[in-house]
Amino acid sequence: xxxxxxxxxxxxxxxxxxxxxxxxxxxxxxxxxxxxxxxxxxxxxxxxxxxxxxxxxxxxxxxxxxxxxxxxxxxxxxxxxxxxxxxxxxxxxxxxxxxxxxxxxxxxxxxxxxxxxxxxxxxxxxxxxxxxxxxxxxxxxxxxxxxxxxxxxxxxxxxxxxxxxxxxxxxxxxxxxxxxxxxxxxxxxxxxxxxxxxxxxxxxxxxxxxxxxxxxxxxxxxxxxxxxxxxxxxxxxxxxxxxxxxxxxxxxxxxxxxxxxxxxxxxxxxxxxxxxxxxxxxxxxxxxxxxxxxxxxxxxxxxx
Numbered sequence: 001x002x003x004x005x006x007x008x009x010x011x012x013x014x015x016x017x018x019x020x021x022x023x024x025x026x027x028x029x030x031x032x033x034x035x036x037x038x039x040x041x042x043x044x045x046x047x048x049x050x051x052x053x054x055x056x057x058x059x060x061x062x063x064x065x066x067x068x069x070x071x072x073x074x075x076x077x078x079x080x081x082x083x084x085x086x087x088x089x090x091x092x093x094x095x096x097x098x099x100x101x102x103x104x105x106x107x108x109x110x111x112x113x114x115x116x117x118x119x120x121x122x123x124x125x126x127x128x129x130x131x132x133x134x135x136x137x138x139x140x141x142x143x144x145x146x147x148x149x150x151x152x153x154x155x156x157x158x159x160x161x162x163x164x165x166x167x168x169x170x171x172x173x174x175x176x177x178x179x180x181x182x183x184x185x186x187x188x189x190x191x192x193x194x195x196x197x198x199x200x201x202x203x204x205x206x207x208x209x210x211x212x213x214x215x216x217x218x219x220x221x222x223x224x225x226x227x228x229x230x231x232x233x234x235x236x237x238x239x240x241x242x243x244x245x246x247x248x249x250x251x252x253x254x255x256x257x258x259x260x261x262x263x264x265x266x267x268x269x270x271x272x273x274x275x276x277x278x279x280x281x282x283x284x285x286x287x288x289x290x291x292x293x294x295x296x297x298x299x300x301x302x303x304x
Contacts, residue, residue, distance in 0.1 A: 007242035008052040014248055020046065021060065021249035025256025039249065040192055041118050041283045045290070048245070050114040051105070054192055055240035059231040060249040061223065069224050072217030079168035079214045083221035085175045086182035086200075090226030093186020098233045101190055105238065112291070118192060119288045125199075126280035133274035169210040169218070177208060182222060189230040 003014040024039050039060060043053035072078050104110040160174035181203050188199065200219045204210045210218070235241045 003244065003248075005048075005052075005242050005245050007056075007240060008048055008245060010047070012046070012048075012245075016046070017245065017248040018252040021252025022256035022259075023252075024249075025253030026259055038280070038283060040114075041122070041287055043245075044115065044118075045283075045286055050111040051238065051240045052242050052245070054114055054190075055231075055234040055238060056242045056245045056249070057192075058189055058227045058234065059241055059243070059246040060253060061227045066224060069217070069220045072220060075217070077214050077217035078221050079166055079210070079218045080221070082166045082169050082171075082178060082210070082214075083218045085178045086185075086218070086222040087225045089179040089182025089184075090186035090189065090222055091229050093183035093188075094190050094226060094230045094233050095186075096183070097187040097190030097230075098237050100187070101238055114192060115287055115291055119284050119291065121188075121192070122280050122284035122287075126277050126284060129277035129280065130274065133271075133277055137271070137274065166210075168214055169208075171208065171210060173208065178204075181207070182226070185222070186226055186230070189226050190233065 001014045002011045003017075004011050020042055021039075024042065039057040040050070040053045043057065044050050048056075069078070101110065104113050156177075160176045162174050162176065163172055164175055165172050181200065185200050200222065201215055204215050204219065231241060
């Protein structure tokens with residue numbers, strides 16, 4: 001069933017896009033991370049222009065985060081004070097990212113910049129996840145001893161001034177640290193159309209030292225507001241949000257997340273992380289090949 005995407009200016013099979021959204025939702029439910037970091041590269045591989053893919057994926061992540069945030073609120077798993085600082089940084093990062101996005105658009109290098117950034121980011125994240133999952137599997141099989149526990153939070157975070165208490169997270173740190181982390185994820189949200197959870201959650205655990213019971217809920221809280229802001233910024237500045245594409249993705253991701261959560265309950269987490277790491281590296285390799293592969297036709301003429 002072909003459907004025309006007005007902003008992307010091409011026709012796609014609606015069922016394929018819904019299935020793609022369902023697959024990303026499935027991964028999100030299975031692995032406990034937002035699927036936004038895979039949505040954009042998969043759309044690029046399918047043939048959607050990177051600018052439209054990034055902008056539309058951000059709106060999909062916004063819709064998919066609503067139910068998760070409400071569920072964690074009911075359990076008391078959201079640190080609203082910490083989330084507010086992260087949101088403030090994320091909004092500022094979104095504004096800076098929009099300026100950077102328009103600058104790259106003006107130079108005609110935005111598509112290449114998005115693709116290269118994705119390759120670097122996915123290889124880095126996938127490599128770290130692969131290393132961590134293999135170590136966890138080795139520990140469970142008794143091949144090596146469990147690593148020592150890390151310190152509460154990073155020494156650089158401990159050295160920052162203007163400390164305040166975040167009671168729900170059990171922290172007494174400077175708000176500058178979460179503000180900077182939120183700023184970075186805001187830039188990623190604009191440029192890549194991701195929620196930033198795959199960067200935000202490890203940063204909250206290993207850099208800030210947040211209590212694990214509020215990490216995921218607070219991350220979703222930040223993602224909800226920052227992706228909503230990023231969607232509005234894209235709609236008003238870059239004009240790259242394709243609401244038809246975002247709607248199709250959202251339909252699939254909502255259903256896929258529910259199915260993925262049921263699968264996750266039956267699988268061991270270290271093997272799930274290993275599978276996700278391999279999948280991330282596979283997507284990164286596919287985009288890298290697309291960057292270096294010489295097309296059959298170097299030049300093309302488009303009739304308007």
